[in-house]
Amino acid sequence: MTADTVASLAFQPAQRVRAIGVSEILRITDNANALKRAGRPVIVLGAGEPDFDTPQNVREAAVRAIGRGDTRYTVLDGSPAMKAAVQLKFKRDNALDFALDEISVSAGAKQVIFNALMASLNPGDEVILPAPYWTSYADIVQICGGVPVPVACTGENGFRLDAAQLEAAITPRTRWLFINSPSNPTGAAYSAAQLKPLCEVLLRHPQVWVLADDIYEHILYDGLAFATPVAVEPRLREHTLTINGVSKAYAMTGWRVGYGAGPRALIAAMAVVQSQTTSCPSSISQAAAIEALTGPQDVVAERCADFQARRDFVVAALNRAPGLHCRVPEGAFYTFASCAGVLGKRTRGGALLQTDSDFCRYLLQDFEVAVVPGSVFGLAPYFRISYATSMAQLEEACARIIAACAALE
Structure with a gap:
């Protein structure tokens, strides 16, 4: 069998998926988690997943369903x-x-x-x-x-x-x-x-x-x-x-x-x-x-109040970072901050930040914070933070982001 024949028999994806990859958000999160497994203290602010447990009454309902044979x-x-x-x-x-x-x-x-x-x-x-x-x-x-x-x-x-x-x-x-x-x-x-x-x-x-x-x-x-x-x-x-x-x-x-x-x-x-x-x-x-x-809906309002406190902290912190600007979101658990003010600057290693992806890569490589560039969502130059994580993690991550912006030349 010739090399050309082998090549012709290789898998070819359908046209409908050729231009589409696995979710960029998941890819960034997977890369950051790989760094964590390698021992680096990376803080991952990429995935849109609440850090709370499923409410107890909901878990118990599932157990009862299993017991009934449903x-x-x-x-x-x-x-x-x-x-x-x-x-x-x-x-x-x-x-x-x-x-x-x-x-x-x-x-x-x-x-x-x-x-x-x-x-x-x-x-x-x-x-x-x-x-x-x-x-x-x-x-x-x-x-x-x-x-x-x-x-x-x-x-x-x-x-x-x-x-x-x-x-x-x-x-x-x-x-x-x-x-x-x-x-x-x-x-x-x-x-x-x-x-x-x-x-x-x-x-x-x-x-x-x-x-x-x-x-x-x-x-x-x-x-x-x-x-x-x-x-x-x-x-x-x-x-x-x-x-x-x-x-x-x-x-x-x-x-x-x-x-x-x-x-x-x-x-x-x-x-x-x-x-x-x-x-x-x-x-x-x-x-x-x-x-x-x-069932009871009290937990929904309680957790929303926790998310709001996190939102207020993250927005205030990002607006203290040189070159960043963040509007106050009305809901969900994300901030979408402009990083236009840091583009055109250089890292201490001499790298020029030209895009929001460059900035996010810099945050991950040099300051071990994983966020998602706005270009992934169709609008640049911004970056998304998911604050669906603990306040302790958010405090450390925001301190690193502020330091990263201050370190640019």
């Missing part, structure tokens, strides 16, 4: 009890009424997004992504045959999309608009008054559907009221998929339960996709999620 397949897109819990949550928290066949439950909110796009996008359909955006959005759009259309939303406008930008971005090929509030990576949130002009644009373009990613709904600060598009403008109901999950509010990232609610036809098409991928979510995880959604 370990078999459930209904494809969520057990009736799980869908009833989601139904209750939407009515209690958002004053939205959904029938059980308007609800889909999957192995995480990411799968709900994938199912929706796989079920609805045709090749070349466009999806508007207010940037900065969670990195997986664009990759999922591409895998499903669509075209991501980033729209830059700057810090001057609170990293929020405005009506004029939305109007300008819509074309005859536009199929979806993503709204993530509070946002990953910026923590920016839309009030009802800020969503209303966007809804008015969407009413003029009924071919455009809305994907409302509300996963950080319960991590909102300073007494701000949560708003979601369908609650603000009920006429969008037949063109909106509202997505949420238990990962962030209830510290259940590893349980892998997300859910969405929307028009029956879309939910049914999503079930077709799920039937040929994962089938039902874990029965034990569903039992735990039912308890999370229907």
